[in-house]
Amino acid sequence: MNITLAYIDPGTGSLLLSGIIGVGIALVYSLKNIFYRFWGRLTGKKIGISPDFSGKLVFYSEGAKYWKVFKPVLDELLRKEQEFVFLSSDTNDPGLTYIQNKGITAHYIGEMQQAIFFLNKLKADICVITTPQLGVLQLKRSKNVRHYSHITHSPIDIHSYKFYAFDEFDSVLCCNQSLIKDLQFLEDLRQNKKKKLFETGCTYYDEMLIRPQDTAEPNLILYAPTWGDISSLSMAKQVMEELLENDFNVLFRPHPQSLISDKVVLQELTDYFREDCKTEWKGRWELDEEKTFESAFSRCKAVICDLSGVIYDFVFLYQKPVFAFNTLAALQVGYEGYYLQQELSAIKLLQTTGGKLLEQEDTINIAPLVKKGLDEKIHQNKDFVYDNFIFNFQQSGQIAAEQILSLRQEILS
Structure with missing residues (x-):
């Protein structure tokens, strides 16, 4: 009995799969x-x-x-x-x-x-x-x-x-x-x-001013998750608890769209950290409700975010430590990232400027990672960063x- 084996090379297979999905x-x-x-x-x-x-x-x-x-x-x-x-x-x-x-x-x-x-x-x-x-x-x-x-x-x-x-x-x-x-x-x-x-x-x-007036407050960390499938909002409670437990103060600034899409979750977080948290945390957690981010960026010593535009804004304008959760694993069929093979410019920017890429398991030791990052000097050639990560700054x-x-x-x- 003759058996014909069909072979599809990886490139063709990928193209066929893409076509079916499309x-x-x-x-x-x-x-x-x-x-x-x-x-x-x-x-x-x-x-x-x-x-x-x-x-x-x-x-x-x-x-x-x-x-x-x-x-x-x-x-x-x-x-x-x-x-x-x-x-x-x-x-x-x-x-x-x-x-x-x-x-x-x-x-x-x-x-x-x-x-x-x-x-x-x-x-x-x-x-x-x-x-x-x-x-x-x-x-x-x-x-x-x-x-x-x-x-x-x-x-x-x-x-x-x-x-x-x-x-x-x-x-x-x-x-x-x-x-x-x-x-x-x-x-x-x-x-x-x-x-x-x-x-x-x-x-x-x-x-926007480059390096606006810096009014950084001692131990204040900005946590600014984005919204949607690449948001780290599901980790927000643990991240902020760990920071507060280790003597950091927290300024929480959710994405404006989260105020609509994640209204229930945000209300639960607000109630917990304002009213139901430990006594020693009282007054050390704050919800940032300003329309623009300039005040929040100026006040904090560092920012924790996702692989979002916050990284670029913070690096280009403030040159302070950035800690970003790698939430791209959540991207499945339906997103352009399913096809794209090039490494994200956000990750390259972190690597170039001394920022830290975090994984989900880092939530349990986020405080020591932040402390270490604050102690390390940020190395950044501003002209190099502008020339390689943004057109016509x-x-x-x-x-x-x-x-x-x-x-x-x-x-x-």
Whole structure:
């Protein structure tokens, strides 16, 4: 009896597996799109303005927390006397008042679901947004928008983004070389149309001081977990207990999204550390509720976080010890990190600047690790760090504006 053995090499096997996964996820997204399209028609309401901004450059912001990303870019466009339209899903977005006071068109277009219904009918030359997964879930590519550009709101690696987060964009204003390499890898893997990948930077750094006034308090440690599947929030109670038990004071600053997504967990933590904790811990634990992070960063001696944008902010601006939990093991099918093979720039940044990468088992000895880190001198060549981990540090608003205008000129020519 003849038996034919089929051999599939590892590379082909990986490609086949990727294809199967991709088809499955595409099917799920298609079903979701049908639902969202129906729901949008059912719930879409008139907001009194037309989505027709034909021939215009449009910026859309999900809300106030993204204003610091857009402001340096829009300031440069204003300086160049360039017209644009600013749209937001937040009535409290300072950008609405700021832009209107400059004599430029700005509109509130409703909360997220209503805004998406509006944006799906948008007419414009270029639409610049921070929102990922264009064309994947609710936010579709309007056939009357000639070019979609994504502006990154943080230097964070894209491993924790959901599948196809950037696939449907025509261009991406990238924060660092690592992002460019990852996007190019995904384009080749999926055989997608090549996007324009610009060396832009992270625009909100433009208005932030390097090494602001340091008001560090003795033994105060900032614990700032992110949200979602890469968050270390599940370890929060043990981490903070260990710190308090070993004479550290704790400033707890959860991600703003956690205030919505993890409301119950955060309330339990707050009740425990404010009311139900040991007597000797009273007054040594604090919940940071400030809208911006500058005060928290200035007050602390070191930060404990996840593999999130906090690492970059803390290193670029404050040059203090960083301890980051490696939570990437939680990333499974459904995240871009499932495909990406390049080491995270966040880990490289930690290694370069003397930071510490923590594993989950380190929660039981977090205090001695922090003590040791505080005693070690942080070695950091600032110019080397800026040159290798971020584009155009504190100059990216101007660069982004010029890149966007070059796109518009290309479209018009």
